[in-house]
Amino acid sequence: MLRIEQKTYDAIVAHAKRDHPDEACGVVAGPEGSDRPERFVPMVNAASSPTFYEFDPTDLLKLYRDMDARDEEPVVVYHSHTATEAYPSRTDTGLAMEPNAHYVLVSTREHGNSDGPVEFRSYRIVDGQVTEEEVSVVATIEQLRSQD
Known part of the structure; x- marks a missing residue:
């Protein structure tokens, strides 16, 4: 199960809507081994x-060096x-190189960058196997930390 703070959930959705009609992408880092997504890092889609x-x-290398210096990992x-729907494509599955990460997909197909709901789903992708998982949105970062 992915447990994520409301503020981070909202930031991911806002990024997806803002970049529509192009795909948005990014990482939420957290303390190594914690499975806690704490630091929202929006990235630029170099493919536009x-x-x-x-x-x-270059940005990705900088991010990994920064996470390493902070004892973080991509959660x-x-x-x-x-x-299309919020489900990993064959390309997405092939690019999934972080076996401990939650892979979140947000579909903006219905409302684009206008007001309206999005499809927000999370997956584990290990060795090409895609498994959907439940998403639990909590109000505060303290609620995430209290579950450790």
């Missing part, structure tokens, strides 16, 4: 595409789908 996302290699890797 409505059907594909790509982290800029959530997220991106949006602009015209």
Whole structure:
């Protein structure tokens, strides 16, 4: 199960809506081994595409160095789908290289960057196997931390 703070959930959704019609992407880092998504890090989709996302290699290297210095790891890797459901494509599955991460997909296909609900789903992707998981949104970061 992915447990995520409301503020982080809202930030991911806002990023997906803001970048529509292109796919948005980013990471939510957390303390190593904690499974707690705490630090929202929106990234630029270097592909600038409505059907594909790509982290800029320089930005990604900088992020991993920063996480390493903070004893963090990517707890959530997220991106949006602009015209399809929030389910990992074959390409998404092939790019999933963080076996401990939650892979969040947000579909903006119904309302684009307008007001309205989105589809927000989370998956574990290990060795090409996709498993959907429940998402629990909590009000505060303290509620996330109290579950340790």
